Amino acid sequence: MRKLILLTSTLLLFASISNAQRGKRYRHEAWFGLGATSMLTELGGGAEEAQDLFFDFNGKASRYALAGGYRYKLNEVLSGRINLAYAQLHGSDALSKDLFRQSRNIIVSTPVFELTTVGELYFIREKFTNRYKVTGIRGALGSSLSAYVVGGVGAFYYNPRGSYNGNRYSLRPMRTEGQGFAGREDIYSRFSVCIPMGIGAKFSLSKNLSLSFEYDFRFTFTDYLDDTSASYYDPTEIANANGGIGTEKGDAAAYFSNPRIRVGDVYVGGTDPSGSSQQRGDRTTNDTYMFAIIGLNYKFVSKKSNRPKF
Numbered sequence: 001m002r003k004l005i006l007l008t009s010t011l012l013l014f015a016s017i018s019n020a021q022r023g024k025r026y027r028h029e030a031w032f033g034l035g036a037t038s039m040l041t042e043l044g045g046g047a048e049e050a051q052d053l054f055f056d057f058n059g060k061a062s063r064y065a066l067a068g069g070y071r072y073k074l075n076e077v078l079s080g081r082i083n084l085a086y087a088q089l090h091g092s093d094a095l096s097k098d099l100f101r102q103s104r105n106i107i108v109s110t111p112v113f114e115l116t117t118v119g120e121l122y123f124i125r126e127k128f129t130n131r132y133k134v135t136g137i138r139g140a141l142g143s144s145l146s147a148y149v150v151g152g153v154g155a156f157y158y159n160p161r162g163s164y165n166g167n168r169y170s171l172r173p174m175r176t177e178g179q180g181f182a183g184r185e186d187i188y189s190r191f192s193v194c195i196p197m198g199i200g201a202k203f204s205l206s207k208n209l210s211l212s213f214e215y216d217f218r219f220t221f222t223d224y225l226d227d228t229s230a231s232y233y234d235p236t237e238i239a240n241a242n243g244g245i246g247t248e249k250g251d252a253a254a255y256f257s258n259p260r261i262r263v264g265d266v267y268v269g270g271t272d273p274s275g276s277s278q279q280r281g282d283r284t285t286n287d288t289y290m291f292a293i294i295g296l297n298y299k300f301v302s303k304k305s306n307r308p309k310f
Helices: 002-026 099-104 235-240 248-257
Strands: 028-040 063-073 078-092 107-124 145-158 161-164 167-170 191-204 209-220 288-300
Touching: 028 078, 028 209, 063 288, 078 145, 078 288, 107 191, 145 209, 161 248, 167 248, 235 248
Parallel strands: none
Antiparallel strands: 028 063, 028 288, 063 078, 078 107, 107 145, 107 161, 145 191, 161 167, 191 209, 209 288
8 A cells, every 4th residue: 555655656756747848848839819898987777876897798799709829838827929909899878778878878998908917827737638637636637628817917009980871980189078178087098907817727628738618807997998988078169169060070070079869858968957967978997808818829849958967
């Protein structure tokens, strides 16, 4: 029995050292993935008033995302990664069951180009070989599955767009909430910073290939992914700043500033009896978007040998 325990321990130790050495040959990895994305903003959502994070999620607003990048494995539990991504975000009050949102009737699509750098911390370590499996003993060597948490920082470009009479318009230049007008805040930037945080898993297919699934939130520093943040502004002034009433662009700008419709007895937007502008968005919280990506990962094998030289 003691010999069996000693033999088993020796095999596990040798396999662990071998796995660590072999891992140095697999430090470099490229990946590409596709999946779904959704933004959590003032628009759309569920049956209730706007809520934070996934409590306001509406799957009908999900769109596609493409991503890829480079991974460098620092050791058995830590990796660094650089990512490029493109996402087509979408938000629509028509998808909500809340009557006030339906009446507000804002519909926005926002393409996003993103660059992030993140770190991966593996709580189930990645295995590089199936060679040393010991029957009846579970552990990192007995599974092709690895899992990790991820976090980092990134920057992205976004451009909210809307449709009017079959034509697509960028909404930022139209200043749909009176940005830049007297008494209003400045026009927002199309560039912002995000903090990606999430969890992922990888499944080895061979010594070079693996499949991965990753789910991330992007916490941003902007409230204008959906071009909606503050309160309504006089649509006539907005139209005049975009060519005037009666012009295609002027009429489109006036519409985007307040596209409200009547839903039952609900008809939101405009001004209240005192003449003050009513709330259009919620400027107390920034917008968030998320990715769910299935990826294919390829390891580049170093030709450097770790065998001892004699």
